[in-house]
Amino acid sequence: MWTVIYIAPSAKIAERIQQRLTDEGFLVKVREGKVSKQYEILVPESELNEVRDVLGTILH
Secondary structure, three states: OEEEEEEEOOHHHHHHHHHHHHHOOOOOEEEEOOOOOOEEEEEEHHHHHHHHHHHHHHHO
16 A cells, blocks of 8 residues: 655655655655645555655655
């Protein structure tokens, strides 16, 4: 099952995060949010904890 890990404010930021997570070896999907122009970054639920750690370093 896919889980939303982050909501990006633009397609450019979503693509950048997707690329960084993919480079780290994670499966990642991006989909346009249902509200406004936001983009949801999704990862498999089984990788959620590992992705959170990596995402924290990407965002800071």
